[in-house]
Amino acid sequence: MSAAALERQIRPIYDSLETGSPKTAVVSCNKLLKKHPKNSLIKALKALALVRLQKTEEAIVLCDEVLATKCTDDATLSAMQHVLRGLGRHIDMITMFDNAYKQQPTNEDLGSQTFFANVRTGNWKTAQQVATKLHKQFHNDRYLYWSVISTVLQANDSTTPPSMRTLLYRLAHRLITSSPSPSHLSPDRFHLHILILRELELYNEAHTLLDSEFGQQLCSTSLLCNEIRRDIWRLKGLWKEEGVRAEERIVKMNDRNWLEFLSVLDATFADVVSSHGSKSSDAAGTESSENIENIRELFVRIAEQDGHNDRSAPLALLELEKRARSYRLSRDHTAMVDLMENYFNLVGDKACCFEDLKPYLSLEGEDQARWTSFLESITLSSANLSDLRRSINVHALLRHTLSPTQITAEMESSRATQYLKHYLDGLKLGEGLPPTELQPVDDFAILAGQALVNVWKLADDETQLYNAASVLEFGLTKSKHSYQIRLMLVRIYTLLGAPSLALEHYRAVNVKQVQNDTLSHFVLSRASTFSLAATGDITYLSECIESSQIYNTNSQETSDFVVRAFNGEKYSQIPDFIDFEDRLDNSLARDAMKVEHVRMRITHEQLTTDLIDLELVELKFIFNRFHHDNRDFEILPNYQPRSLPSFHEQTLLFDKNPGLGWLSAFLKIYISVLQQASDLDDTVEDKLLVGDRPKQSIDPDVKLPWKERLSRRSQDELDELTPCEVSFFDYILALADWLEPYHNHIRPSPAAVLAEVTKHTGSKTLKIEELHPQNGLATNGHTKKDEEAPVVKEAPEIVSKFFDDMNAKFKDILISKRLPEALHVVTLTQEALIMLAIDSLRFKPASVVKVHKLGALVQNFKSIRAKAIEVLREMSTELLKIGESEGTAETRKTFVEACQLVTAFTEIDHDFVLNVAKRVTEARKKMLEGLGKGVAKLCTAYSNA
Amino acid sequence: MSILRPFRATDMFRFNNINLDLWTETYGIGFYLSYLSRWPDLCCMQEAPSGRLMGYVIGKAEGNSTEWHGHVTALTVAPEYRRLSLARKMINLLELVSDEIYKGFFVDLYVRCANNVAIGMYEGFGYSVYRRVREYYGNLGLGKGGRDEEDAFDMRKPLSRDPLRRSVRANGRDMIVSCNDVS
Structure with a gap:
């Protein structure tokens, strides 16, 4: 058959793959392979179809066959690229292109593909070598720049030792200066050049380049170049020169970039800053005083000229005075408050006024009194939008500086009433707005909500949260799309133990794409507390899966854009893209969500070795990661007085923010137990894993043996755990410690495990003899079958008493009626039972117990399990009982009666609050009954186990 | 600022x-x-x-x-x-x-025909309507805003390379094109 005919037959395979029918593709491939059994392209396409069908094992076999042929044709390479990516085998991709390029060293495209394969894995050293080779061969300057930036990226890589950094930058410098064309031909090349000089502290050289005609031109149009120019000027100590330049831009070009104003301010104080503390400071002070006056005049002039059009100059005057004060160079002690008053008069009708003034509000004594009386003297009205905004600003500003004596529950309560009154008053200004618009008066509803939350904190009175919820729900009826109000409600409903309402509001915010990473913490932090997965309700489990999609997108797509940036020579973007990819890939929110997912999953599914092994491998990966915290907490509005914690801090569930320490503790908990229950040890895992291992963190702890890493506890971890979580952590460590010798005695040897697995999959890629026996000894996998079983010891007290302790805590909490805390105790107790079940799974078969004479041990944890089940049944009954009393006319009535602060206003009618009451009490009822039933179900399941 | x-x-x-x-x-x-x-x-x-x-x-x-x-x-x-x-x-x-x-030669942008505030703002910046693009924002069915909700104005402002202002025209609002004809 001719090549053209074959090509015609292959085309439909591509079509099937493109249209998402990999099954058809496999069938077509099989047909063609009968005629062309050695055709690599067809094999590669079949492998790709198999990857899409998630038939990984078959795909691997084909993939390895194709790789062995060391193919060089475009079509096969391109198909294989997708296969290898799907299998996560990036290192093989490098080898594949490398082989092809070696065979066809004049093929430029293969050369750049090899380069990109290295780029995708962050293999900068080799990337640099490939780029250098490309440059030598094809004499295109772009390849030289590829090698320069690869060197820079290698220097910046976290795995590069600090001692190598400077060396690499020097190499980059040598390379870039060897370029036949000057770097100023493109802003990105130029930027890269200056970046290298900055790192090497060659400021004079950088300055000369920047000050050249081309340099100046680039800086005038490229924000990026100008950014680094400003940096170099400062590093070189050219504060004054930068100040003069900035002043010129402000005056002559009407530039109002705040950075220019900051440059002028920095120049003004440059002498004082540099001589601060030395003897010549007096002289510098006098000179600076004159400078300050000159600059003040300049800013006053600009302020007059700009009027209402721009607030830069008035704000710069405030900053000037603040800095002058801090160096004791201020001449007029009344100036600060004068300027603040002027600022308010000018900008008070803009929403940003409060935020702008915040840094200047730390006034004392007389100043504070003057400022307060100024604000209090302002006539408040809601006659028009400007007046309304001014009124909101006055309240926010006054609230910010409240002294501790002014913050009592009563005073806050009356403030809430006042804010609510202003809110209802101001609504008239938004009448007739389309439903898609926000009410201009919304901030008063937010203020009222925040004051009420404060009363809740001060008086420890849950009913205040009912009021807050009612006010904010009312606010939402007027501004459907206020994400601020919704996010506040998410927090409040979580605190009220009504998670379904929290989730509803969160979903209405319409969080998308990358926002899943920064915002999912609102509903997924400690989500297992609210999960009803045991009863089959997988709401939270699927929420985790959906929110995690973004991480797959990131690992599949972001490196493509790094490659594009190389192709387009946008070097300035490459480090940012890599940083972005890394922060998303190693996101704290991602892995905290993963841990929650596992915690919920074990209440929902049967405990199988598959589940245990898979989760173990994944959690161990996560444990080796260096995490980034991308969570956005700033998004919650905060109008609480500065002497108090922010609204975000006040409304954290259990008053603890689960961050890196929390994640580390829970990873230790799960890895400890799963590792004991699993037959996989590191060596077996290595053999069985498909794809590349992630880059290891440079933390020296990663190199320590697992046992040591898992048994350590740090203060950072304990600080982020609730007292109940600390007890749970103690319980797990004691449990693992106790059962360790018995697991080690029974667990089959790594070689046996591997033989078993190989038999099942029939894969030829795994070779048992590669497994050296000494590897097995290094970890907990070693067995001495001939020896006697370890002597059976009694369970440690921490384990045997755990369930009684939790029961006591539960009863205490019932008295104080804190619903989420009750849920917290119950879910942790339930988790402790499941963890016991996982850790004793190995001892379930009677034959095992008999052979190893571990009957006494089994008796021991049978009795603990019985205790656990007894306690949990009691808790379940209690939850169901409370659940029954929720959601009745009685509880609704109590709720509404507690909302007198809100119902006192005729605008918010009784039925509205009653409806809120109904929704809250029903959500609580659902939560309590769901958890109660779930616990009972698990008790039944595990008592028979 | x-x-x-x-x-x-x-x-x-x-x-x-x-x-x-x-x-x-x-x-x-x-x-x-x-x-x-x-x-x-x-x-x-x-x-x-x-x-x-x-x-x-x-x-x-x-x-x-x-x-x-x-x-x-x-x-x-x-x-x-x-x-x-x-x-x-x-x-x-x-x-x-x-x-x-x-x-x-110019800078352009698209704006919903119903968005008078934005159109006014861009006109203040020196932009003018070059053409009206049908159903640029999807076919919404004739709702409250009618055609103005789904159609876009393509607004342009000439740059220094176009001193004769060839890239703009006075009667742009009447020039109607289909959304398939624009990039």
């Missing part, structure tokens, strides 16, 4: 206060990265002195021969920072770069 600086990939972790606004779309990460990997100089961010993000513009350069121009793909300001002339400053920068770096 604010800090005007380049839009960076990592700003995606911090732009919630801008993007949770109903009228601002949050696209897939590929959208932002594709613009940044080609036209980083046409993407910029406004930041408040406090460090909070206020608004951004994302643009590109496209077109052949005399149609070569700068295009405003997305321009947005967080609700709390409106009425501070931020849009004008970002558009100014985009025009400057389109003119001096890309040597474009």
Whole structure:
């Protein structure tokens, strides 16, 4: 058959793959392979179809066959690229292109593909070598720049030792200066050049380049170049020169970039800053005083000229005075408050006024009194939008500086009433707005909500949260799309133990794409507390899966854009893209969500070795990661007085923010137990894993043996755990410690495990003899079958008493009626039972117990399990009982009666609050009954186990 | 007044206060990265002195021969920072770069025909309607705003390379094209 005919037959395979029918593709491939059994392209396409069908094992076999042929044709390479990516085998991709390029060293495209394969894995050293080779061969300057930036990226890589950094930058410098064309031909090349000089502290050289005609031109149009120019000027100590330049831009070009104003301010104080503390400071002070006056005049002039059009100059005057004060160079002690008053008069009708003034509000004594009386003297009205905004600003500003004596529950309560009154008053200004618009008066509803939350904190009175919820729900009826109000409600409903309402509001915010990473913490932090997965309700489990999609997108797509940036020579973007990819890939929110997912999953599914092994491998990966915290907490509005914690801090569930320490503790908990229950040890895992291992963190702890890493506890971890979580952590460590010798005695040897697995999959890629026996000894996998079983010891007290302790805590909490805390105790107790079940799974078969004479041990944890089940049944009954009393006319009535602060206003009618009451009490009822039933179900399941 | 600086990939972790606004779309990460990997100089961010993000513009350069121009793909300001002339400053920068770096003939942008506030603002910046694009925002069915909701005005402003203002016309509102005819 001719090549053209074959090509015609292959085309439909591509079509099937493109249209998402990999099954058809496999069938077509099989047909063609009968005629062309050695055709690599067809094999590669079949492998790709198999990857899409998630038939990984078959795909691997084909993939390895194709790789062995060391193919060089475009079509096969391109198909294989997708296969290898799907299998996560990036290192093989490098080898594949490398082989092809070696065979066809004049093929430029293969050369750049090899380069990109290295780029995708962050293999900068080799990337640099490939780029250098490309440059030598094809004499295109772009390849030289590829090698320069690869060197820079290698220097910046976290795995590069600090001692190598400077060396690499020097190499980059040598390379870039060897370029036949000057770097100023493109802003990105130029930027890269200056970046290298900055790192090497060659400021004079950088300055000369920047000050050249081309340099100046680039800086005038490229924000990026100008950014680094400003940096170099400062590093070189050219504060004054930068100040003069900035002043010129402000005056002559009407530039109002705040950075220019900051440059002028920095120049003004440059002498004082540099001589601060030395003897010549007096002289510098006098000179600076004159400078300050000159600059003040300049800013006053600009302020007059700009009027209402721009607030830069008035704000710069405030900053000037603040800095002058801090160096004791201020001449007029009344100036600060004068300027603040002027600022308010000018900008008070803009929403940003409060935020702008915040840094200047730390006034004392007389100043504070003057400022307060100024604000209090302002006539408040809601006659028009400007007046309304001014009124909101006055309240926010006054609230910010409240002294501790002014913050009592009563005073806050009356403030809430006042804010609510202003809110209802101001609504008239938004009448007739389309439903898609926000009410201009919304901030008063937010203020009222925040004051009420404060009363809740001060008086420890849950009913205040009912009021807050009612006010904010009312606010939402007027501004459907206020994400601020919704996010506040998410927090409040979580605190009220009504998670379904929290989730509803969160979903209405319409969080998308990358926002899943920064915002999912609102509903997924400690989500297992609210999960009803045991009863089959997988709401939270699927929420985790959906929110995690973004991480797959990131690992599949972001490196493509790094490659594009190389192709387009946008070097300035490459480090940012890599940083972005890394922060998303190693996101704290991602892995905290993963841990929650596992915690919920074990209440929902049967405990199988598959589940245990898979989760173990994944959690161990996560444990080796260096995490980034991308969570956005700033998004919650905060109008609480500065002497108090922010609204975000006040409304954290259990008053603890689960961050890196929390994640580390829970990873230790799960890895400890799963590792004991699993037959996989590191060596077996290595053999069985498909794809590349992630880059290891440079933390020296990663190199320590697992046992040591898992048994350590740090203060950072304990600080982020609730007292109940600390007890749970103690319980797990004691449990693992106790059962360790018995697991080690029974667990089959790594070689046996591997033989078993190989038999099942029939894969030829795994070779048992590669497994050296000494590897097995290094970890907990070693067995001495001939020896006697370890002597059976009694369970440690921490384990045997755990369930009684939790029961006591539960009863205490019932008295104080804190619903989420009750849920917290119950879910942790339930988790402790499941963890016991996982850790004793190995001892379930009677034959095992008999052979190893571990009957006494089994008796021991049978009795603990019985205790656990007894306690949990009691808790379940209690939850169901409370659940029954929720959601009745009685509880609704109590709720509404507690909302007198809100119902006192005729605008918010009784039925509205009653409806809120109904929704809250029903959500609580659902939560309590769901958890109660779930616990009972698990008790039944595990008592028979 | 604010800090005007380049839009960076990592700003995606911090732009919630801008993007949770109903009228601002949050696209897939590929959208932002594709613009940044080609036209980083046409993407910029406004930041408040406090460090909070206020608004951004994302643009590109496209077109052949005399149609070569700068295009405003997305321009947005967080609700709390409106009425501070931020849009004008970002558009100014985009025009400057389109003119001096890309040597474009004009800058253009699309706006809902019903969005009178925005149209008025752009007219104030020197833009004028070049044509009306049918169903640019999808066929919504004839609702409250009728055709004005789904149609877009393509608004243009000539740059220094077009001193004779050939890229604009006076009767643009009457020039109606289908959305399939525009890029």
